[in-house]
Each structure stands twice: as structure tokens, then as C-alpha cells.
Amino acid sequence: MRINCPLCGSRDSREFHYRGSAKLLHRPDGDAGDAAFHDYVYLRENPAGVNDDLWFHENGCRSWLVVARNVTTHEILSVKLAADVKRGGA
Amino acid sequence: MRYSAWEVFKNGLTGNKGWKPVWRNPEPKTHYDAIIIGGGGHGLSTAYYLAKNHGITNVAVLERGYLGGGNVGRNTTIVRANYMLNGNSQFYSHSLKLWEGMEQDLNYNTMLSQRGCIMLAHSDGQMDAMARRGNMMHMQGDTDAELMGRDAVKNLLPYLNFDNPRFPIYGGLMHWRGGTARHDAVAWGYARAADMRGVDLIQNCEVKGFRIEHGKVLGVETSRGYIGAGKVGMTVAGRSSQVGEMAGLRLPIESHVLQAFVTEGLKPVIDNVISFGMGHFYISQSDKGGLVFGGDLDMYNSYAQRGNLPMVEHVAEAGMALMPMIGKAKMLRSWGGIMDMSMDGTPIIDKTDIEGFFINCGWCYGGFKAVPGSGDVFAHLMATGNYHKAADMFQLRRFETGHMIDETGNGATPNLH
Ligand SMILES: Cc1cc2nc3c(=O)[nH]c(=O)nc-3n(C[C@H](O)[C@H](O)[C@H](O)COP(=O)(O)OP(=O)(O)OC[C@H]3O[C@@H](n4cnc5c(N)ncnc54)[C@H](O)[C@@H]3O)c2cc1C
Ligand SMILES: [Zn+2]
Numbered sequence: 023m024r025i026n027c028p029l030c031g032s033r034d035s036r037e038f039h040y041r042g043s044a045k046l047l048h049r050p051d052g053d054a055g056d057a058a059f060h061d062y063v064y065l066r067e068n069p070a071g072v073n074d075d076l077w078f079h080e081n082g083c084r085s086w087l088v089v090a091r092n093v094t095t096h097e098i099l100s101v102k103l104a105a106d107v108k109r110g111g112a
Numbered sequence: 113m114r115y116s117a118w119e120v121f122k123n124g125l126t127g128n129k130g131w132k133p134v135w136r137n138p139e140p141k142t143h144y145d146a147i148i149i150g151g152g153g154h155g156l157s158t159a160y161y162l163a164k165n166h167g168i169t170n171v172a173v174l175e176r177g178y179l180g181g182g183n184v185g186r187n188t189t190i191v192r193a194n195y196m197l198n199g200n201s202q203f204y205s206h207s208l209k210l211w212e213g214m215e216q217d218l219n220y221n222t223m224l225s226q227r228g229c230i231m232l233a234h235s236d237g238q239m240d241a242m243a244r245r246g247n248m249m250h251m252q253g254d255t256d257a258e259l260m261g262r263d264a265v266k267n268l269l270p271y272l273n274f275d276n277p278r279f280p281i282y283g284g285l286m287h288w289r290g291g292t293a294r295h296d297a298v299a300w301g302y303a304r305a306a307d308m309r310g311v312d313l314i315q316n317c318e319v320k321g322f323r324i325e326h327g328k329v330l331g332v333e334t335s336r337g338y339i340g341a342g343k344v345g346m347t348v349a350g351r352s353s354q355v356g357e358m359a360g361l362r363l364p365i366e367s368h369v370l371q372a373f374v375t376e377g378l379k380p381v382i383d384n385v386i387s388f389g390m391g392h393f394y395i396s397q398s399d400k401g402g403l404v405f406g407g408d409l410d411m412y413n414s415y416a417q418r419g420n421l422p423m424v425e426h427v428a429e430a431g432m433a434l435m436p437m438i439g440k441a442k443m444l445r446s447w448g449g450i451m452d453m454s455m456d457g458t459p460i461i462d463k464t465d466i467e468g469f470f471i472n473c474g475w476c477y478g479g480f481k482a483v484p485g486s487g488d489v490f491a492h493l494m495a496t497g498n499y500h501k502a503a504d505m506f507q508l509r510r511f512e513t514g515h516m517i518d519e520t521g522n523g524a525t526p527n528l529h
Binding site for chain 2: 023034035036040042043056057060061063064065066068069070073075077093094095096
């Protein structure tokens, strides 16, 4: 598998570290309550299809990326900087 | 037909014409007292114990493919009970005891071979941790745990590389009652025994939805039509999130691929199960002679029932670091299975807010050893509504109440357990 980092170009997936669903970008407010944090920390989107995941380009530019990947075929559909996604851009 | 030496002898003399298909292939009925979704090890053993221990025989196992085509037929067959934490300890101990009586109980040769499982240690700190784990096993009643020093391990496994600069071998914790079994035979043995007690095993029957009214499950929609049920149990391993979602559940589970490998058949050379945790490598030798080994997850979520090359390389490197002698063996095959990785690395066996709907999932990469125990306690829960004492800590709400059972101490993550 190769991941097309927006900053470094197409790189071997071994340079990257997988963290989990991109929903982790949206941490609830501190006073959101137990249920919201339980959901944030433990529950996972786990579709057998396209999923947005957080990857870290550990042995590269060390950016956090949002990778849209078909987890059944391993086809990568898009790669964006997590910072852009969080800001609502890109 | 009961299998026996006499049957083998008689059939040998009569051209082996007396053997019969091992189970029926019935059409689904319109209603069952209990439906089990998923014909892997856990589903088949649950159906068997429902019939045997609780007298519930109007049961169907619905399998979307063929029986035993999932992880139960893809794993590296290691059976052990060297767990440490309260919750896991009593459960795996219970399961191992059922393994020890399984062949007589099922009248089927599952080839359980208690050849001993050793976990290697590479530092003083790790030796202390092994001593602690061994003591916990003794306290649980599994007195076969033995802490072995470097010389004792050297005596037993002279071919290991003891002086690897990064991971020199200090000793290990041997679990003598651990070992391997024939995975397909476990699926077939439970399938046959369940069928003989009246359970309908329905293959090529995919569950596609639930019929739930007023908070109670009434039945399931399948690729072979609607089937009514008094109770429904879910044992679909890597597909737990999807099937759970059909009933409106969100689970603390992520699906990951685990790979395994086998070499060509060799003369007997590796007598035990050896686990080199620091290198993510473990190995045993099958009765056919192939070296069966595996490593860690591919480390990112996946439903592809195959692996990727980086992990093949990593596992091969770890194997060479531990036992250079295997370098000349030719690897024949590699394959992958989809693991239902839970967020604390421990399974979930529970009822749900939907009356009559029960879930059994989150087995991660360790659910083969759990097959008899899981079926026993899940059948108990489905039949009586009460938790079995060997599995009363596997509840789903532990993630809300903070009672996670995190054997490896990795925190809330699906891919490091
Ligand atoms: C490479 C590898 C090595 C492993 N090594 C070990 C080991 O050494 N020791 C150990 O203890 N464990 C090991 N495991 C883990 C173990 O194999 C699993 O945890 C265990 O088999 C899972 O339970 P099961 O047997 O019920 O799953 P499965 O056999 O996967 O059964 C689930 C079944 O559900 C069916 N299903 C899914 N969705 C539906 C649907 N909608 N409708 C109907 N049916 C459906 C599937 O087709 C499947 O047959 C390993 C796993 C792998 C992949
Ligand atoms: Zn980069």
C-alpha cells in the first residue's frame, strides 16, 4: 500500500502510523459528559467500505493526515492534511 | 454414527462404503427457539451447548458461507490459558478444562496436543513480569505454569539464538498444558455434535437485518427469507460491527487483518509452541510437519481477508532473529483473517437492550482457544439470562463504567492488543 502524502508525495505505507477513525479529530468539549467521551474514546466507525482514517506520517513530514480508504480493497481515494480538515477547509 | 476403532476396522474391510455425511443440510424452518448468527467456532459451540446443557434443541446456526470458512479455519491453533487479569484468568482456565474433555464429549478427534507453550523473556524486568503471571496462573489453579531460567530454556530449545544483541534470552514462562489442536476438526466436531442433537446448520444463509418490535427481537431477515426466533445470538467475529449495526448497536470494535504462514512439511524439529512477543513472532510445528507461524496485526483497519507484504517481511525477520535455522525452510502459503479487535483487547459476551438479542464478539486474535469456553458461557447466558461465573466481567458496559480488562496495558486502542 502506498499513501500519497500531500507534502511528500507517494510513499510506502510503512512510513505511516495508523491511529484510528478520523472522528478522533472532533474531541467533545470537556463538559460534554460521560456518554460523549465514552463514544469518542471507545466506539468506532467500522464500515466494510470507505472510511476516513487518521494516519501520521511518522518517518516523513510528521503531519497528521485524513486518509479516505476503501478498507475492503485497500484502495486509497483521497489524502488530506488533518489540519486542513479540522479547519473545515479542503 | 458414533466413531470408534471398531467402525474404522469394519469400514476398512467393507471398502469404506459405510461412512455417512457428517451433518444434514436442512432447509430453514419458519421459526426457531434460538438462532445463532455465524457458523464459526463460537457459533457452533454455542449451539451445541444450548442443546446439550440446556435442552434447547430447536436451534439454527445461520452461516453466510460454509461452516468453518471464517477464522476458525484460518488461525494458528494455539490453545492456552496463561492469562493474568481477573476476568480473563478464570475464563481461559475454564475454557482449557473444556478442551481437555472435548474429544470424548464430541466423539471427534480434534487432535488437541498439549505440547507446552513458552513465552520468552529478554530482561530482568520481563522475568519478574513472567514470575508474576506464573503465580497468578497457580492461584487460578493452573499449576502447570513453570518459570524457566536461561539454562533450562537452552536445554529444551537449543536451536534458539540466545545472544541476540537486542533481545538476548533470559528465560521464559512455560505453560505445559497449552498446545495446539486441529482447527477444522474443532469446527466439524462441534457442527456434527450439534447436528446430532437436532440443531439445524444452515449454510449459504446471510443475515441481512433484524425484525425488532417493542424492544424485542422477533427474527432475522436472511438471504433465504425471514426466519423467526425466540432468541438470537451473534457470533460473527470480524463482522460484528456490521451485524450489530443492523440491530442499531455501535460497538467498541474495529476490524483488523491478522496473517499467518506455513512452510513445507519438515521432519519434527519444534516440539512446543514458542512465543517471541518482543519480536512479534510465534511458531509451532503442525502434525503434518509444516512450521506454522504468525506475528502481529497489519496494524490498520481492514476487511480484506488477505494480508499485505510489509508484515510478511517483518514476521520473517523476527523468525530469523529468533531461530536462524528456519531460514532454509520454504514458505508455502500465507493467509489472513478479519479480527474483531475490541478497545481493551478483551471479548464482550452480553445481553443487549433489545430483549432476546445477545452478543459475543471482540475476540481479537485469541478466540480459537476460547471456542469451548465461549460456547458454554454464551449458551448459559442465552438460556438462563444470567452471566456465567467464568465470564461475568465481559460485559459491554465495562467501557462506560471504566472496568476494562486490558491484559497488555495499552489503553483504549484496537490495534495494539
Ligand atoms: C491468522 C490468524 C491466527 C490466529 N491464531 C490464533 C491462535 O493461535 N489462537 C487463538 O486462540 N486464536 C487465534 N486466532 C483468532 C481466532 O481464530 C478467532 O478469534 C476465532 O476463530 C473467532 O471466532 P469464530 O471461530 O466464531 O469466527 P469465524 O470462524 O470467523 O466465524 C464467524 C462466522 O460468521 C459468519 N458471518 C459473518 N457475517 C454473517 C452474516 N451476516 N450472516 C451469517 N453469517 C455471518 C462468517 O462467515 C464466519 O463463518 C487467529 C486468527 C487468525 C486470523
Ligand atoms: Zn508527509
